[in-house]
Amino acid sequence: MASRRWTRTALAFTLFLAALAISIVVSLCVGRYSVSALRALEILGTAIMQPGRVVETMDERIVLLVRAPRVIIAAMSGAALATAGVALQGVFRNPLVSPEVLGISQGAAFGGALAITMGIWGVPLLLAVFVAGFLALILVGLLARIDGRTEIITVILSGMVIGSLFSAFVSLLQFIADPNSSLPAIVYWLMGSFATATWDRVLVSAPGLLAGMGLLWALRFRLNVLSLDDSEARSLGAHPDLERWLVFALVALIVGCQVAVSGIVGWVGLVIPHAARLIVGYDHRRLLPATAVLGAAFMVTIDTLARTVTAAEIPLGVLTAIVGAPVFAALLRRHYREREAK
8 A cells, every 4th residue: 555655656756847947948948939858958958068158049048047037036936835835724724825825925015015116126035025124024923812822713714814914005005106117017917927037136036035945944844743632742742832823933034035026926826736735745744845836837838838928037936826716716605514424
C-alpha cells in the first residue's frame, strides 16, 4: 500500500515538473515577438555558461531581459502563494481558507495604493506594501486575542474585519485619487500583473518568497501536528498558539513580497492546494513541494495567457478568478455534502 502511494506521488511529481518545464519554455517563446524553443534554450544555455556576456540580438533581449525575469517572478509567486494556502488550510483545518482570509492582501494593497497616490514608486512602494501587510497581521492578532487566548474562529473573523477595513481604505484612496494619473495606476496594480518584472524586482522579491517557502517546508512535520485538534497537538509536544502565529508571519512575508512586485493575485492559494491534495494526499511532507511545483506551473501558464490571448494584456486577477470561482463553488458544495453525510 505504502509502495503504491509513493509510486503515485513520484509519478505526480514527474508530471508536475514536466508541466512546469513546458509552461516556462512556452512562456519564453510566445508573444508578439516569437522565438523558437530551440533558440530560447540556446540563449538560456549561453547566458548560464557565459554570465557576463553582453546581450546583443533582439532574440536575446526579449528572452533574457523581458521574458526570463517575468517567468521567474511568476513561478516564484505561484509556488509561494500555493504553499501559503496549504499551510493555512492545515493550520485552520479548513479546506476553504486562503491567504486572503487573514486580511494581509488587503493591508498590502492599501500600502501600495497609498504609495501610488502619493506618487511614490520603486523600493519605497515595496516597503509601504510590506509595512501595511504586517500591520494588518498585527491588528488581526490583537483583535483575535481574547482573555489571553486565540481561537481559530476569532482569527478568521478578525481577518475578515481587518480585511474589510483596509478594503474600505483602498476604496477611499481610489475616490480621492487623480482620475487622470494615479487612479488608473492603482486600479491596474490592484488587478495584478507581472508586466513590470525586471531582474531588479526578482532580486527584491526572491529572498522573501524563498525564505517563506523554505521555512514552511521546515515546519512540514509541525503542520501535520497542527492539523489535529489543539489538545492532541499539545499532547504531541506542540505549542499551537505560538506555532500558528509563526505560520501566519511566514504567510504575511510571502504575500507581502508577492503583492509588492505584482499587485494582488487571488485564488491561487485556494485552488492549487486542492488539486495537489487530490493526487498526493494530506501529508504535508509530500503536499508542500507538490503544491509549490503545481502553483508555479499554474501561475506561469496564467501569465502567458494574460499577455497573449488578446492584444491588450488581461489583468491576472481576472483570469485567476475565472478559473478559481467555479472550482471554489464545486469545493463548497462538496464540503457541505461531506458534512451532511457524517
